[in-house]
Amino acid sequence: MRILSEFDQEDRKRKLLQAVIHEYIKTGKPVGSAHLASGYRLDLSPATLRNVMSELEEEGFLSHPHTSAGRVPTDKAYRFYVDAIMDVQHLARLEEERLDREYKARMQEIQDLMLSTSKTLSALSKYTGFVWTPGMEKARLQHVELIPLEPRRILAVLVSDTGMVKHRIVSFDSPVPPAFLGDLRTLLNEDLRGKPFSEARDTLMDHVDRITQRHMDLMEMARRLAREAFSTNEGDFYLEGAGSLFSLPDFQNQEEMRSLVHLLDEKTHLGEMLSKEMGETAPGGKSKGVMVRIGAENKSPGLRNMSVVSSSYVVNGRPVGLLGILGPKRMEYSRMVAVVDAVSRLVSQALGRMTEK
Amino acid sequence: MRILSEFDQEDRKRKLLQAVIHEYIKTGKPVGSAHLASGYRLDLSPATLRNVMSELEEEGFLSHPHTSAGRVPTDKAYRFYVDAIMDVQHLARLEEERLDREYKARMQEIQDLMLSTSKTLSALSKYTGFVWTPGMEKARLQHVELIPLEPRRILAVLVSDTGMVKHRIVSFDSPVPPAFLGDLRTLLNEDLRGKPFSEARDTLMDHVDRITQRHMDLMEMARRLAREAFSTNEGDFYLEGAGSLFSLPDFQNQEEMRSLVHLLDEKTHLGEMLSKEMGETAPGGKSKGVMVRIGAENKSPGLRNMSVVSSSYVVNGRPVGLLGILGPKRMEYSRMVAVVDAVSRLVSQALGRMTEK
DNA sequence: TTTTAGCACTCACTTTACCCGAGTGCTAAC
DNA sequence: GTTAGCACTCGGGTAAAGTGAGTGCTAAAA
Incomplete structure (x- = not known):
């Protein structure tokens, strides 16, 4: 009979824990000492296993659903398993x-x-x-297109650098002049390309004045377009x-x-x-x-x-x-x-x- | 003692059925004769109710989960209820x-x-x-837009008359000439407006030659664009x-x-x-x-x-x-x-x- | 002829009691 | 330090018994 060093002790404990987790993952039923002794080549008697298991329980790795049931791994045990024991598989x-x-x-x-x-x-x-x-908050704006469907309905299409496309139809009470639309589009694409969406909306709101100097009456319209088209989606x-x-x-x-x-x-x-x-x-x-x-x-x-x-x-x-x-x-x-x-x-x-x- | 006319008989039966359905909808438990007699002012004894209920059962309106349980409405009963008895409520x-x-x-x-x-x-x-x-199969095409994101990537945007918008990025191996895109866009909008999507795709495939007479080498490209952008979504x-x-x-x-x-x-x-x-x-x-x-x-x-x-x-x-x-x-x-x-x-x-x- | 009261009977559901066996913890022997 | 032995625990399964809502039928009442 040999005396185990502390290292060996810990190693054995770890192997045992691994075995319990493994078995529980496989069967879903609380694992008992006898079952473990017969199924895994641990060369230890159920009694010994019980002792070690109760130590593991004290340390918080195993738990008892009730007195006369086998052991079940705790979250801590799974965590330990994932961090220290588990081999990451490869897919076939x-x-x-x-x-x-x-x-x-x-x-x-x-x-x-x-x-x-x-x-x-x-x-x-x-x-x-x-x-x-x-949502597009984090994405960066790559391209903006404004398409007039009818004089009073504009389709705004936003493309992000991650390949996502967002579109939005905005309806107005009065017709939107094509020239205005063109200006706005140019502005958008020049100023906003590469900016994150959230930022783009703010920038746009600030800059919208530049264009509305020429189309004073359209200011509100532009604002609304910006606000609605760039509204965050979830x-x-x-x-x-x-x-x-x-x-x-x-x-x-x-x-x-x-x-x-x-x-x-x-x-x-x-x-x-x-x-x-x-x-x-x-x-x-x-x-x-x-x-x-x-x-x-x-x-x-x-x-x-x-x-x-x-x-x-x-x-x-x-x-x-x-x-x-x-x-x-x-x-x-x-x-x-x-x-x-x-x-x-x-x-x-x-x-x-x-x-x- | 008055003799009930057949009409009265049927009327009573109907009222009873309604009561059973009502009660079952409310409680979810099979309803028994006594329960019914006390809860609804039918002025009939449980025994009579039992008789009527068993008639209703024979006619297929009620069923028995088991011998000693109350009655449960059948699909037929619900159907009758919905068709003939029910008052359509109004929302408050x-x-x-x-x-x-x-x-x-x-x-x-x-x-x-x-x-x-x-x-x-x-x-x-x-x-x-x-x-x-x-999907857009049934919708009618209202507007098509082709937007070059980069020389080799086209964003196709399809708008239906029902306000739905569908977009699709199509990538090509070689750059797409802007002129070609313009032609294609014009063709699409002229020819396809108002057509159902499913039809539009086919028409497009047929007509795609018209444009590719000028850009022979782009034929396949146009085909692909048509095929992919118009692909049915579900x-x-x-x-x-x-x-x-x-x-x-x-x-x-x-x-x-x-x-x-x-x-x-x-x-x-x-x-x-x-x-x-x-x-x-x-x-x-x-x-x-x-x-x-x-x-x-x-x-x-x-x-x-x-x-x-x-x-x-x-x-x-x-x-x-x-x-x-x-x-x-x-x-x-x-x-x-x-x-x-x-x-x-x-x-x-x-x-x-x-x-x- | 229709309705009702009375009564035996059914049957799901609940409660109780019981047993079984897997599993433990402890003690004493190896 | 390890193991065998043993009393004990307790969830789960099963069977028996009891409960009660509800029925169908028969015969009397209206």
């Missing part, structure tokens, strides 16, 4: 190639791209996939595969289900929440650009017993949106991180192709 | 005025309009509200308040819930289904433009124990989309019909203002 080559082909093939329209992406995320994860496209939130969560044993009881539905129902809220949460400092780890938020790490009470794996996607080196998956805490983090990472790269590439060509 | 004046103000005030952007509308429907009904905006489906259904006693058991989630998860499908169903002949009734589909009247299995109250909304006298609510069969049809009718009018008006001014 086949899978990756198929995805790559799909993205190269038929991703033309930005909305389709986002929709398919959230579907893809859902399909790969078997959980809920989401994509958050922020961005889109795509959510797919919400149903898949309901088949999981994790969300079986009525209450759980109810709150889940409620959560998913409020898409808009959810989008805001996620984007806010993600905007903050990412819990660290070896996860490249991918963030993992486990259970109570999510500020929103609705997400308290879920995990979110997310990553921002990038155009021209700038992060412009967020995508990821929503699933039970008990998820295969290593695979999920790989999925989110891969998809976020693909989306970034596709957007790049759409805007830079 | 206050409610209506508030709605009116809201719609007049801040409905500028078409997408906002639709989103708010589905939210409004959900709020008024306490069930799920939906709005279906068809329309949007807005769905709000899905969660509210889950609090209803009607969908409490697991299986019910699961299938409901599944249904709502497939927004796209749902949109198609509804639009298909609604396109067909509306079950008649005194319900103005509002259609009511009860339970199995819906072809889609997922809707079998729900009811759909819907109405199309109109621009320039042409129905261009569909909106309504989705709820349990046991719903206050009279109010729901009023809600859907009112909202559909408001949307039609708002769209009218957006397009005609």
